[in-house]
Amino acid sequence: MANVTLTEAVYYILLSLVEPMHGYGIMQKAESLSNGRVKLAAGTLYGAINSLLEKGWITALPGEKDSRKKEYQITQEGRQALEAELLRLKELLENGKRILEG
Amino acid sequence: MRHVVRKLFWVWNYDKEEKWLNEMAAKGLCLISVGYGKFEFEDCDPGEYRICLQMLEKRPRHIESRRYIEFVESTGAEHIGTFARWIYFRKKATDGDFAMFSDYDSRIKHLNRIITFVGLVSLANLLIGTGNVIRAIANAYPIADLNYSGLLNIAIGILGSFGTWRLLKKRNKLKAESQLFE
Numbered sequence: 001m002a003n004v005t006l007t008e009a010v011y012y013i014l015l016s017l018v019e020p021m022h023g024y025g026i027m028q029k030a031e032s033l034s035n036g037r038v039k040l041a042a043g044t045l046y047g048a049i050n051s052l053l054e055k056g057w058i059t060a061l062p063g064e065k066d067s068r069k070k071e072y073q074i075t076q077e078g079r080q081a082l083e084a085e086l087l088r089l090k091e092l093l094e095n096g097k098r099i100l101e102g
Numbered sequence: 103m104r105h106v107v108r109k110l111f112w113v114w115n116y117d118k119e120e121k122w123l124n125e126m127a128a129k130g131l132c133l134i135s136v137g138y139g140k141f142e143f144e145d146c147d148p149g150e151y152r153i154c155l156q157m158l159e160k161r162p163r164h165i166e167s168r169r170y171i172e173f174v175e176s177t178g179a180e181h182i183g184t185f186a187r188w189i190y191f192r193k194k195a196t197d198g199d200f201a202m203f204s205d206y207d208s209r210i211k212h213l214n215r216i217i218t219f220v221g222l223v224s225l226a227n228l229l230i231g232t233g234n235v236i237r238a239i240a241n242a243y244p245i246a247d248l249n250y251s252g253l254l255n256i257a258i259g260i261l262g263s264f265g266t267w268r269l270l271k272k273r274n275k276l277k278a279e280s281q282l283f284e
Contacts, residue, residue, distance in 0.1 A: 008284055009205050024177045041204035042174040043156060047211070069176075 006085045009048050012038050014082045017058055017074040023049065026072075057081055103145050105131060110139045113220055114265035116155060116188070123153040123190075132192060136185040151192040152200035154179070157216050158187045174202075187219075206280035213273040217266060224262025231255025 006014070012030035021029060023045060030038045040048075049072060052058040057078035061071040074082070107126075111119040123133050123141070132146035133153055158167045162184045171181050171189060179191040179200070193200040203209045234252030 007205060007207065022176070023173055027177060039199055039204060041201045041208075042177045042179065043202035043212070044204045044208040045177075046170060046173050047208050 004081070004084070005088065006081065007048075008038060009040055009044055010052065011082070011085060012040070013045070013048055013052065014057065014074055014078050017072055017078070020061055020071045020073045022069055022071050052078070104134070105143045107141045107143065108139055109141060112261075112265055113216065114268045116157070116216070120153060120155050123155070127151045127153055127192070133182050133190060136183045136188075136190055138185070149195055152195050153182075153190065153192050154200055154202050155188055155190045156202045156212065157219070158189055159215060162187065162189065205284065206276055210273060210276050210280065213269060213276065217269045217273060220262055220269060221266045224259045224266055226259075227255040227262060228259030231257075231259055 009030075012033060013026055015033065016026045016029035023042075026049075027040045027042075027045060030040050049058070053060060053072075055077075057075055058072045059075050061073060109122075111122075126133070126141075126143060127146070128149050130146055130148040130150075131143040132151045133141060134144045135142040158164075158170070160167045162168075162171075167189075174191060175181055178197050179193040182190040182192050184190070191200075191202075203212060231252045231254070235256065238252065
């Protein structure tokens, strides 16, 4: 996995899609996971879903043509990206703690 | 009861238009349809709705635009209407904040779309207008016959260039902020 930094929106979208979910479900899940802090707007979410589909990090589940009900799920590549991001976040947290808290 | 208000906004002032529509909704006048400089409202509870507008990437009837509108509606927003490539949504204020974009990247992409549109229209008007005026001068028409539509094109081009500059300033400010924050 290349050394990439995920945006907060992408991070929470991937995390939400560990279980199959449609667009509105992702918005609600991201908001609840972040205790109401992350509010994904529809336009931002739509663009991110399309980019993630193109990248192969998420997949649209078959069977639903109506885009209102279409469900998505994370792929193996998406999980790898999330895991790499967790390592990066851990490094940020540890460095921050070490320097600020001594 | 329905109320029609005639008002014009320059494309580059779309955020002012959105602000005005939200002020109207806060007063109890909720947008129900849009046309060329024409806004139709109906009575609603003051502050019942929040309004958002956005420029589409493709024509409104394009399959991609239809999919997008369906997607936004699936998040609890209501598609009020479409004017040219602009779509208008409303959402109950009780559902919380309402915005089309929640990060710098998508806001910048949206602005770039508007910049490309306004910039190209301005450039086309400047080129056509200048061409027509030069031709009129080269053919030594009397001053009274000077190509007025050419002058009008140039005026539109200059105005649009001003709009493009305003949008570029807005975009560059967002870009600078995006270097520091997410």
